[in-house]
Amino acid sequence: MKLTGHNFIGFERSGNGKVHFQAKNPESQESLETIFFEATTKEIDQAVTKAEGAFLTYKSIKNNQRAAFLEAIGDELLALGDTLINRCKEETALPEARLNGERMRTVNQLKLFAGVVREGSWVDARIDTALPDRQPLPKPDVRQLQVPLGPVGIFGASNFPLAFSVAGGDTASALAAGCPVLVKAHPLHPGTSEMVGQAIINAAQKTGMPDGVFSLVQGTSVDVGMAMVNHPKITAIGFTGSFGGGKALWDAANKREVPIPVFAEMGSSNPVFILPGALSDRNDSIAAGMISSLNLGVGQFCTNPGLVITNVSEDSTHLIEKMKKLATESAAGTMLSAGIKSNYEKGATRLSANHSTELVATGRAGTSVNNAETRLYQTTGQNFIAHPELAEEVFGPTTLHIASEDKNEMLKIAENLEGHLTATIHGTEDDLKVYEDLIAILERKVGRLIFNGYPTGVEVCHSMVHGGPYPATTAPQSTSVGTAAIKRFARPVCYQDFPQTTLPEPIKDGNPLSIWRMVNGQLGKD
Ligand code: NAP
Numbered sequence: 001m002k003l004t005g006h007n008f009i010g011f012e013r014s015g016n017g018k019v020h021f022q023a024k025n026p027e028s029q030e031s032l033e034t035i036f037f038e039a040t041t042k043e044i045d046q047a048v049t050k051a052e053g054a055f056l057t058y059k060s061i062k063n064n065q066r067a068a069f070l071e072a073i074g075d076e077l078l079a080l081g082d083t084l085i086n087r088c089k090e091e092t093a094l095p096e097a098r099l100n101g102e103r104m105r106t107v108n109q110l111k112l113f114a115g116v117v118r119e120g121s122w123v124d125a126r127i128d129t130a131l132p133d134r135q136p137l138p139k140p141d142v143r144q145l146q147v148p149l150g151p152v153g154i155f156g157a158s159n160f161p162l163a164f165s166v167a168g169g170d171t172a173s174a175l176a177a178g179c180p181v182l183v184k185a186h187p188l189h190p191g192t193s194e195m196v197g198q199a200i201i202n203a204a205q206k207t208g209m210p211d212g213v214f215s216l217v218q219g220t221s222v223d224v225g226m227a228m229v230n231h232p233k234i235t236a237i238g239f240t241g242s243f244g245g246g247k248a249l250w251d252a253a254n255k256r257e258v259p260i261p262v263f264a265e266m267g268s269s270n271p272v273f274i275l276p277g278a279l280s281d282r283n284d285s286i287a288a289g290m291i292s293s294l295n296l297g298v299g300q301f302c303t304n305p306g307l308v309i310t311n312v313s314e315d316s317t318h319l320i321e322k323m324k325k326l327a328t329e330s331a332a333g334t335m336l337s338a339g340i341k342s343n344y345e346k347g348a349t350r351l352s353a354n355h356s357t358e359l360v361a362t363g364r365a366g367t368s369v370n371n372a373e374t375r376l377y378q379t380t381g382q383n384f385i386a387h388p389e390l391a392e393e394v395f396g397p398t399t400l401h402i403a404s405e406d407k408n409e410m411l412k413i414a415e416n417l418e419g420h421l422t423a424t425i426h427g428t429e430d431d432l433k434v435y436e437d438l439i440a441i442l443e444r445k446v447g448r449l450i451f452n453g454y455p456t457g458v459e460v461c462h463s464m465v466h467g468g469p470y471p472a473t474t475a476p477q478s479t480s481v482g483t484a485a486i487k488r489f490a491r492p493v494c495y496q497d498f499p500q501t502t503l504p505e506p507i508k509d510g511n512p513l514s515i516w517r518m519v520n521g522q523l524g525k526d
Pocket residue numbers: 155156157158159184185186187219220221222223224225226240241242243244245246248249265266267268301302339340341343344395
């Protein structure tokens with residue numbers, strides 16, 4: 001596929017902007033071919049207007065047809081073959097195997113949502129039938145279901161050029177809910193984004209979707225994203241990226257004349273608590289697992305294990321010595337951009353500037369300017385509690401070991417944590433009995449608790465929660481991964497005393513879609 005650098009305003013290509021940009025290979029620093037047109041405010045308005053125009057048609061399309069659209073996007077992504085992977089590799093410096101895996105994850109994610117749409121029960125239909133003879137007042141017939149919000153604006157993420165970008169989880173869940181989508185591509189991979197955007201448009205045309213169901217705008221300036229957030233017809237925002245970016249979008253959305261929800265996943269440092277029994281039983285394997293999780297994707301994952309907490313003991317000393325050795329042997333990897341590398345170094349400076357921490361291991365240096373070295377820092381529990389800023393995410397392969405005095409100090413460390421995406425506990429069953437209160441504390445701090453595993457590697461499934469209390473996200477009641485993500489882009493509406501002929505299918509008598517419904521308090525398919 002030949003790239004043109006244009007935006008997609010619905011099914012039409014458009015490049016009216018005077019501002020142009022090119023992608024850069026993060027490894028060689030060379031500019032890549034194809035000049036991209038930054039979208040103008042007028043083009044963004046045209047895209048949102050088309051999305052609004054497509055909304056009523058798209059939301060009313062039969063479940064099977066909407067599911068076929070999602071599956072067709074997956075087929076189009078696969079049909080792009082190596083062309084997509086090669087361009088993505090040039091734009092991100094991520095290895096081919098990782099990108100092929102990420103594409104399959106994206107395709108499977110689309111298929112999973114297609115299954116949810118086809119099955120249909122996600123609308124959470126509830127019916128309370130009328131009791132006209134009830135005294136002292138008759139009870140009305142009340143029926144509830146989830147309906148799509150309207151056009152949704154989505155920001156592609158830098159660190160997942162496929163699975164959290166143009167056709168990623170946010171887009172898949174919004175389209176599944178019945179919302180037209182406008183994506184602001186991440187400027188680090190505009191070519192990949194254009195190819196994926198074309199794949200979505202091909203799929204939309206092949207499956208009979210309305211023009212405007214999907215648009216893609218490009219740009220390097222924050223004005224493009226802000227124009228999307230501030231457009232009065234946009235009804236919700238999906239975002240994965242930095243705390244600064246997510247918070248700016250959230251604040252802007254709340255200042256609109258009509259505020260809208262922002263589902264921003266802004267990262268976390270994912271504390272890992274290693275309890276005494278596990279330290280004694282699996283010391284070496286935990287050290288190896290920790291460093292491998294830390295280095296995955298050059299540490300550029302929001303689930304990267306950035307904090308490791310153990311109680312002071314001989315076993316703990318052994319674990320840290322082993323982790324130091326493995327960290328020192330770790331090869332440097334190329335980060336996604338000079339900006340991300342520079343933020344990584346600022347994070348290291350921030351940790352080093354705090355006099356209570358010590359840099360105890362540094363990985364091998366690389367040769368490319370955007371190479372990042374693995375780093376292991378250490379501090380005491382007391383210092384960590386006194387300096388809450390030490391818990392801030394350092395995006396990259398850096399982790400801070402916190403040596404706590406005893407169980408009480410460990411619990412205090414946990415209590416002092418802000419919201420994170422995950423917390424991990426390594427322990428034995430006996431450890432869990434002794435540290436029951438640690439689990440209760442952590443449940444209030446995170447979206448996902450992991451036992452004897454590592455936080456990287458987020459399974460895409462029905463039960464996943466990839467979210468958590470602020471500042472990990474701006475919407476702690478939601479998840480951005482897994483099929484429950486669809487709920488972000490819908491809201492409940494209830495119909496009172498409407499005739500059967502007018503009611504939406506999911507809440508009609510006789511259950512024509514054969515979905516799970518709650519009728520007079522009983523869950524069933526009758
Ligand atoms: P970012 O700075 O948060 O940017 C992500 C997207 O949000 C970009 O499209 C960006 O638009 C937009 N954006 C950012 N600030 C904005 C603002 N004030 N107004 C409107 N739009 C705004 O993330 P990034 O570029 O991917 O990487 C920068 C840093 O984010 C990294 O160093 C890392 O610390 C962090 N990060 C964290 C995660 C995570 O999962 N926790 C993932 C990726 C990055 P423009 O590109 O047009 O500016």
